[in-house]
Amino acid sequence: MEVAAAKALKHFVIEQRDYKIRSVGQGYINTTFRVQEENLTVYILQCINNKVFPDVPALMENLRTILPLLAAEDYHPISFMPSKARLPYYKDEEGAFWRLLTFVPNSVAFDLTHEPDIAFEAGRILGLFHSCLENLPAASFKEVLPGFHDISLRRKEYLLALKQANSERLQSASKEIEFAEEAFFKLDVGFENLPVRICHNDTKLNNFLFSNVTGKALCLIDLDTVMPGYIIYDLGDAIRTLANPVSEDDTDLKKIGFDLDMVTAFLRGIKKSKLKLSDSEKQAIPSGVALMPYLHGLRALTDYLNNDVYYQISYADQNLDRCRNLFCFTRIVLEKKDAISKLVKSVLGK
Known part of the structure; x- marks a missing residue:
């Protein structure tokens, strides 16, 4: 899967460098990878499960609607990098849909907490x-x-x-x-x-x-x-x-x-x-x-x-x-x- 991810990454409008791609082992639905440069994560690359989400273009249009609104004070913005086709996703030769997100630095998520x-x-x-x-x-x-x-x-x-x-x-x-x-x-x-x-x-x-x-x-x-x-x-x-x-x-x-x-x-x-x-x-x-x-x-x-x-x-x-x-x-x-x-x-x- 990392090979397909590396190929997909080349189809987004970002500076092309020698990135490392690391699988993220959590999540029940989509397949997620960290895109790293010198061991620092710079993007999040995802393969969208189009069996669960059969209308990926509509899904991405929803996100394109809300993301500009989620930029309030005290709310960290997230955005999608466009593909070379100027779409918020890339569809590969196998029919898989990929998207590239900005990474939120100095962030952490918890599966559980008692705090x-x-x-x-x-x-x-x-x-x-x-x-x-x-x-x-x-x-x-x-x-x-x-x-x-x-x-x-x-x-x-x-x-x-x-x-x-x-x-x-x-x-x-x-x-x-x-x-x-x-x-x-x-x-x-x-x-x-x-x-x-x-x-x-x-x-x-x-x-x-x-x-x-x-x-x-x-x-x-x-x-x-x-x-x-x-x-x-x-x-x-x-x-x-x-x-x-x-x-x-x-x-x-x-x-x-x-x-x-x-x-x-x-x-x-x-x-x-x-x-x-x-x-x-x-x-x-x-x-x-x-x-x-x-x-x-x-x-x-x-x-x-x-x-x-x-x-x-x-x-x-x-x-x-x-x-x-x-x-x-x-x-x-x-x-x-x-x-x-x-x-x-x-x-x-x-």
């Missing part, structure tokens, strides 16, 4: 992200992944996978299948009364960049899923990775918990950003916090039943383990919804 200061900064920068985009009309955006967080659509996909799954996988996932049904009727509450916003839609912690000098949050990355949605998707997904002390791949379910102090810090960061939230959005936050791990767990279960065709896995039952982890966290959140609601009121007001 309230990081949770606070994540809330602040997410609030700033939404403030920058709040006047952008949703109708101007292409929905590159229709129904991405639509619980009814995800349930239809899951039920189809359930019908087609082999008996061995059905037996292995029997408890998770039982919980998928039980929790669906608790979480299918509808959010049609909420305002539609331009959302990130994938706000797990490692999509936030922080300064390794000041500790301040700099920006959000992995913007492919920026589309119309409800803000509780972004708040819920961020809280999912901040409140759980372990990663979604951890197989020791006894370690899973819900840290209210981390949620408090995150909500204080949202308040610091001065993001304007409606009363209905505030009231829906606890439901969003429960919905997001359930949706991620349901998608992992669906992929497991479909013989692992979507997410990248490193061992046979990884999707099932992810599902078990995420469903365990969902159970805990459902038990703590009242406490979360009180916390939202105390930090953000009614």
Whole structure:
């Protein structure tokens, strides 16, 4: 893959030097490389997964719309380098789509944290992200992944996978299948009364960049899923990775918990950003916090039943383990919804 990456790099409008290309081993969807000069990263090169994102030109047009707006004070800008065809991407002879991004220097991302200061900064920068985009009309955006967080659509996909799954996988996932049904009727509450916003839609912690000098949050990355949605998707997904002390791949379910102090810090960061939230959005936050791990767990279960065709896995039952982890966290959140609601009121007001 590094050979294809090196060839693709030559098709972008940058100074042609003897760059080194290093694979970045994280991310479930796209394939990412660091472009280095004398061991310093100068660009990020990505091969976009066009099976997941079938309309790459529309996706890149979405990004071309939002990136100029994400240049506010205290928000670090990111831009794409044009290809020699003057497009924000390059399509190679094999049909693969590539893009080249500017690198954010002195930055770091975290898969996990137990630091309230990081949770606070994540809330602040997410609030700033939404403030920058709040006047952008949703109708101007292409929905590159229709129904991405639509619980009814995800349930239809899951039920189809359930019908087609082999008996061995059905037996292995029997408890998770039982919980998928039980929790669906608790979480299918509808959010049609909420305002539609331009959302990130994938706000797990490692999509936030922080300064390794000041500790301040700099920006959000992995913007492919920026589309119309409800803000509780972004708040819920961020809280999912901040409140759980372990990663979604951890197989020791006894370690899973819900840290209210981390949620408090995150909500204080949202308040610091001065993001304007409606009363209905505030009231829906606890439901969003429960919905997001359930949706991620349901998608992992669906992929497991479909013989692992979507997410990248490193061992046979990884999707099932992810599902078990995420469903365990969902159970805990459902038990703590009242406490979360009180916390939202105390930090953000009614």
